[in-house]
Every structure is written in structure tokens, then in C-alpha cells.
Amino acid sequence: MEHPAYTLSLLAATGGIMGYARKRSVPSLVAGLVFGGIYGYAGYLLHHNRDNGLEIALGASLVMMATGVARGIPSRFRKPVPLALTVLGSLGSYYYYNKYREFYP
Numbered sequence: 104m105e106h107p108a109y110t111l112s113l114l115a116a117t118g119g120i121m122g123y124a125r126k127r128s129v130p131s132l133v134a135g136l137v138f139g140g141i142y143g144y145a146g147y148l149l150h151h152n153r154d155n156g157l158e159i160a161l162g163a164s165l166v167m168m169a170t171g172v173a174r175g176i177p178s179r180f181r182k183p184v185p186l187a188l189t190v191l192g193s194l195g196s197y198y199y200y201n202k203y204r205e206f207y208p
Contacts, residue, residue: 104202108146108160111195115139115167118187134170138163157206161199168192 119135122128141163148156171188180186 105146105149105156107195107198108142108149108156111160111164111191112139112142112146114191115142118184122184138167157199157203161196161203164192164195164199166192168196 115135116139117135119132119139122131122135141159145156145160145163148154148159150156167188169192171185171190171192175182175185175189178185180189
């Protein structure tokens, strides 16, 4: 269950670094590293069967999805970054919501 969190961590951090490298966007770098860190921490908690890992991963996914939707609406999702944020956030939200329902019926 921690594998998706680690994957999302890597993708978020890589996206933030790419945003900084291409456009010198400090907000992209900070957001990518923050989301990467949050997903990494959630993956660590999930790997060690500690409390709140599932909730942290779900919360990060929901925030990422909301951020993608908020950025994508003005451009009608024609730009790749809001689309990627929305898709990754939606996939993460779907996965972790189902896991949450599985463990807490």
C-alpha cells in the first residue's frame, strides 16, 4: 500500500524540480518538494504500519486534485501541468479512499 505513495512522492518532487529548471518557478519547486515530502512521509508510515499514513496520503491526493482543478479551469485543461495534477490527484484519491473504506468500513 505504500508503493503508490512513494511513486507519487517521486513524481511530485520531479515535477517541482522540472518546473524550476524550465521556468525558474520557485512556487513549483516548493510545492513539488512539499508534496513529495508529504507523500514520502505517508509512504513511510504505511510501510511501518503506523497510524495516519492512509489519511495523510488521502489528504495530499485530495489537495493535489483540487489544486489541479483550480489551475485547470481557467485554461480548460489545455495545459499539461494542471491536467497532470488533476489526474495524479484523482488516481491517488481514488486509491486511498478505497483503501480507507476497506480498513474502516
